[in-house]
Amino acid sequence: MKFTHTLKFQMGIALLALIALFSFFSMHTLRILDEQRTQGALLRLAGELQATAQHMAMQAMNYDKNTPQDSAAYTRDLRLYYQDLMNNTDQFDDICSAFSSGDFQRQLEMHEPMNPVLSDNTLDAAFALEDYWKKFLLALNKAMGPDEMPHLADAAKLIVDRNPELLQKTRDLLKALDEDIQQRTRETNIIIRASFAVALIIAISIMLWFYLRVLRPLGNAVEGFQQVSAGNFSYQVPVASDNEISFLACSFNQLSSRLNTIFKLTTRLQEGSDLSETLEFVSGAFPELLPLDWVGVLFVSTDGQIQLERAYSDGKPEELGILRFPLKDTLLEQCLQSGEPLHIPDIREVSLTSPTYRFLQVLSERQRRDAIFLPVTSQSPIPGVLVFATRQAHAYRQEHTQLLSNLATVITLSFSRTLKLAEHARLAAIGQFVSNIAHEIRTPLATVSMALDYFENAELPDAANKRLELAEQEMARINRLLADILLYARPLTLNTQRTDICPILEKAIASRQPLAEEHQVQIHLICLEKTLPLRADPDRLLQIFLNLLGNAIEAAPRNSRVTITVSSKDTDKVIQLEIHNQGEPIAAGDLEKLFEPFFTTKANGTGLGLAIVRRLVQAHGGSIIATSDKDRGTVFQLRIPRML
Numbered sequence: 001m002k003f004t005h006t007l008k009f010q011m012g013i014a015l016l017a018l019i020a021l022f023s024f025f026s027m028h029t030l031r032i033l034d035e036q037r038t039q040g041a042l043l044r045l046a047g048e049l050q051a052t053a054q055h056m057a058m059q060a061m062n063y064d065k066n067t068p069q070d071s072a073a074y075t076r077d078l079r080l081y082y083q084d085l086m087n088n089t090d091q092f093d094d095i096c097s098a099f100s101s102g103d104f105q106r107q108l109e110m111h112e113p114m115n116p117v118l119s120d121n122t123l124d125a126a127f128a129l130e131d132y133w134k135k136f137l138l139a140l141n142k143a144m145g146p147d148e149m150p151h152l153a154d155a156a157k158l159i160v161d162r163n164p165e166l167l168q169k170t171r172d173l174l175k176a177l178d179e180d181i182q183q184r185t186r187e188t189n190i191i192i193r194a195s196f197a198v199a200l201i202i203a204i205s206i207m208l209w210f211y212l213r214v215l216r217p218l219g220n221a222v223e224g225f226q227q228v229s230a231g232n233f234s235y236q237v238p239v240a241s242d243n244e245i246s247f248l249a250c251s252f253n254q255l256s257s258r259l260n261t262i263f264k265l266t267t268r269l270q271e272g273s274d275l276s277e278t279l280e281f282v283s284g285a286f287p288e289l290l291p292l293d294w295v296g297v298l299f300v301s302t303d304g305q306i307q308l309e310r311a312y313s314d315g316k317p318e319e320l321g322i323l324r325f326p327l328k329d330t331l332l333e334q335c336l337q338s339g340e341p342l343h344i345p346d347i348r349e350v351s352l353t354s355p356t357y358r359f360l361q362v363l364s365e366r367q368r369r370d371a372i373f374l375p376v377t378s379q380s381p382i383p384g385v386l387v388f389a390t391r392q393a394h395a396y397r398q399e400h401t402q403l404l405s406n407l408a409t410v411i412t413l414s415f416s417r418t419l420k421l422a423e424h425a426r427l428a429a430i431g432q433f434v435s436n437i438a439h440e441i442r443t444p445l446a447t448v449s450m451a452l453d454y455f456e457n458a459e460l461p462d463a464a465n466k467r468l469e470l471a472e473q474e475m476a477r478i479n480r481l482l483a484d485i486l487l488y489a490r491p492l493t494l495n496t497q498r499t500d501i502c503p504i505l506e507k508a509i510a511s512r513q514p515l516a517e518e519h520q521v522q523i524h525l526i527c528l529e530k531t532l533p534l535r536a537d538p539d540r541l542l543q544i545f546l547n548l549l550g551n552a553i554e555a556a557p558r559n560s561r562v563t564i565t566v567s568s569k570d571t572d573k574v575i576q577l578e579i580h581n582q583g584e585p586i587a588a589g590d591l592e593k594l595f596e597p598f599f600t601t602k603a604n605g606t607g608l609g610l611a612i613v614r615r616l617v618q619a620h621g622g623s624i625i626a627t628s629d630k631d632r633g634t635v636f637q638l639r640i641p642r643m644l
Contacts, residue, residue, distance in 0.1 A: 063081050136162055290403060296387045585633065
């Protein structure tokens with residue numbers, strides 16, 4: 001951004017323009033005030049000229065009418081009239097000289113010099129008055145004669161005769177001065193109006209600029225904030241300038257784009273999609289956030305290899321065949337171990353540093369120059385790496401790596417869910433297949449069972465009877481396994497109703513009592529409350545308790561006790577049940593796999609009992625955990641919400 005485009009510079013210029021405008025008006029106002037004061041002073045001086053001339057004429061007429069008749073009266077008039085006449089002539093002469101010379105300092109008695117510029121008409125009137133005054137004064141001095149004995153009567157007669165013309169010259173000066181002042185006033189008014197017009201234009205221009213460059217962009221930004229706060233993450237603020245507000249708008253647009261991408265990603269996460277659809281979305285949406293023209297995902301297999309599963313180039317699927325590489329000593333392995341995005345700034349150079357970087361060599365062959373590896377490990381059934389790449393060398397900056405770090409949780413969660421959905425679909429298909437196979441196997445097994453029943457009534461040698469008994473036991477185990485497989489594979493439905501857990505436990509204990517007597521184990525039930533009602537499927541609960549109780553009895557040593565404790569937890573919202581036996585502790589490695597399908601430590605076990613138990617417990621919205629140690633034995637803890 002150029003400095004001249006910034007609001008700091010532009011608003012500084014606008015402020016300087018306003019300061020200059022204010023200074024101009026201030027100076028202009030001071031000048032007008034000074035001119036008005038000067039014009040007032042000039043009018044006052046011109047008025048004094050006229051008043052002095054009138055006073056001289058009045059005194060002369062009075063003296064002419066009252067001419068002294070004796071020497072005493074003459075002496076008195078000499079002291080009064082003559083002195084007054086001299087003062088008036090001196091004052092008139094000073095003012096007249098000031099108008100003709102333009103220097104009014106002494107007449108106005110001001111500290112600062114004042115040299116007003118008089119118009120040509122005023123100067124002509126002043127010069128005409130001065131010429132006439134000089135002639136008038138010369139004639140007056142001649143009429144009065146010597147200063148010792150002036151002829152006052154002749155002087156008075158001269159003044160009376162010539163004073164009208166002097167007054168006229170004075171009026172001409174006053175008139176010219178008044179016209180000059182009016183002309184200056186008109187010019188000043190024009191200048192003031194023009195100045196106000198220019199000031200108004202400048203002010204309107206500044207306001208218009210402020211609106212277009214500041215207020216309207218800010219209004220657009222506020223509208224954008226309101227749109228995003230209302231959930232419209234795709235809204236983009238118009239950018240029509242190059243300043244701080246436009247930078248803010250661009251940052252906001254980038255933020256809204258990222259939010260929109262996250263929203264779409266979250267929507268896809270909720271809707272569920274396969275791997276190809278998720279990658280297609282990433283290849284189409286993420287170029288708005290970072291340089292991207294190639295995206296692919298690699299998954300780790302059980303043999304220590306990593307395989308490229310899907311790839312999109314320029315928004316289209318790229319068929320690369322089967323690409324498998326050893327994971328060991330690769331940057332892909334480093335990325336998975338760190339759990340953080342890994343930036344490869346120059347694919348071509350880095351790929352040449354080690355022969356194990358075969359995947360980078362594949363990217364380099366496809367003209368990709370920069371890449372970021374993003375691990376997909378969080379909650380994912382299969383660890384993998386999502387790869388973002390571009391043809392531009394050194395295209396990814398710190399902000400892009402930081403962006404992917406911030407989005408890593410959402411991205412990995414999306415891919416993890418995609419993989420889980422794929423895994424669930426695969427397991428569902430396997431379950432359906434197994435269910436069909438179980439049904440198909442049951443028919444020939446029924447025939448075999450009927451044949452074994454036939455041989456039970458036949459007389460056979462002892463060795464054949466032993467083999468027949470073994471075959472019947474194995475047939476029973478196969479039937480039990482098929483029943484468990486069908487129970488685990490078929491869709492689960494619950495017939496919930498209000499029931500009490502303790503009577504169901506008592507029924508399960510009664511059913512398992514023969515097994516307990518066979519193993520010489522006592523069963524002790526502790527219900528901490530008389531009634532513990534809940535909403536559940538009684539038959540499914542009985543199935544859960546029979547399975548867990550049977551396992552506990554078989555694991556308990558002889559002459560020991562299996563204890564069942566039932567209580568309410570979490571302010572009476574959850575029923576907690578613990579089944580405790582004092583048998584040998586379960587190995588830590590086996591403890592983690594107890595609830596996995598087909599895992600068993602029993603010689604004749606199917607490995608589906610605890611998997612079915614966990615499925616039934618989870619169907620009731622509950623949970624089950626197992627703990628085991630040498631001192632306490634093994635405890636299975638169930639927590640089932642009451643949901644009354």
